[in-house]
Amino acid sequence: MDFSGQMVVADLEAGVGTLTRLGDAGVDLVLIVVEPTPKSVEVGCRAAALVADKQLGRAVVVASRIRNDDDLAMVTKAFPDHQVVAIPDDPAIVAADRNGVAPLDSAPDAPAIQALVRLADELVAPGS
C-alpha cells in the first residue's frame, strides 16, 4: 500500500508513560499540550525533556485554555526553547464535550477551533 501523503495523528495517554515507551522510530512532530497550571507545566516540561533526550522529533508546545497574557506568559516562561502556540479558553469546547460532539462540527467558528485550524494549517504547510 502506498501511504504517501497520509498522516497518522495519535492522541496519547495523559502523562509521559507512552513517550518513555516509544521506540526510536521517532515521529515527525510531538505536540505537547499544557494548561497554564503548575501541575500541567510540570508534566509538559518532563515530556519536552524526554522528546529531546530520546530525539523523538520536533516538539511544539500547545498552550490550551489560555485566558489572558499572564496565562500565556506562564507557559512561554517554562518553555523558552520551544515554539508555543496559544489556544484560548473557550466554552464552545466544553459545550461540545457535554453534548458528545466534535467541536469542529458544532462550533467551527469558535475562537479555540479557529486557533487550532491555524495551527494545523501551519504544521502541514509545505516546508514547515
Next chain:
Amino acid sequence: MCEASIMRVAFVGKGGAGKSAIAGTFARLLARRGQPVLAIDSDPLPGLAFSLGLDRDDAPLPDEAIEDRPEDEEGPRYRLRAGLSAADAVDRYAATAPDGVRFLQFGKIRTDPRTLFRSQITFRQIIKELPEDRWHLVGDLPGGTRQAFTGWGGYAETYLVVVEPMAKSLLSARRLARLALAGDRPVRVLAVANKVSEPGDAELVARRSGLEVVASVPLEPAFADAERSGRAPLDVVPDSGAIGAVSSLVEHLDRQPLRRAPS
C-alpha cells in the same frame, strides 16, 4: 454501641474529572473533625499534593526506608527496612498537609527512575500493611482503569467514581463501576457528580452510570483559579457551594455504615 467507623475511600474516574480536587478537599474536611487522616496518592502525575495545599509533591520514600529483599525470599525486589512497620513509615516519612492530613506518595515523574521504582514497590507494601483503624484513608488514583483495580486501590472499601456530566466521563464511569464490582473483595461503588451546571445533571449521572449519586458538586469557576495558582480549592473558595457539597459528602459517608454487613 457503634465503634467510630473508619473510612477507607478511593476516588477514581476519567482523567480530569476532578478526583484530586475532591479527594484533597475531602481529606482536609474529614481531618477537621479531629480524626487522623492519611491521604494516599498513587498517581505518578502531579495532583493531590496541590489540592491538599502542599507546595511540593515530589517526595519518594527515602533510601533509608527501603532494603533489598533477600534472594531466597518470595516477593517484590524491595521491601520496608527490617523493623520498620507500615505505620512507622507513615509516621516518619509521610508529609503533613494543612489540617494535619498526612500525605503519602511514592515520588513523581521527576524522580529518578531507580529511586521511583524502589519507592513505588515499597509504597505498595505500606498501603497493603496499613493498620485497619489508625487513619481514615482517602486515596486519589490516576485517571482511567489501569491502576484502580490492580492492587493499588486495594485498601478501599468504598470507591467514589467522580463523573462529569459528559459523554466520555459517563462511559468511563460505567466501565469503572463494572470493574470495581467484578473484583473479589466486597466493595461499595458510589458516584460523585462533579462540575454540575444544569438541573438534570446529577440525574443524568445516576441514570447513565447506574450508580447511586452521593454528592453533586457544582461547577465552581474559582477552582480553576486555585489550579492556576497551585493552591488548594479549600483555601481559595472555602465558602463555595462546591466545597459545601464535599462537606456534605463527608457527612453522608460518616453516617453510613461503611463496612458491608457480612451476607
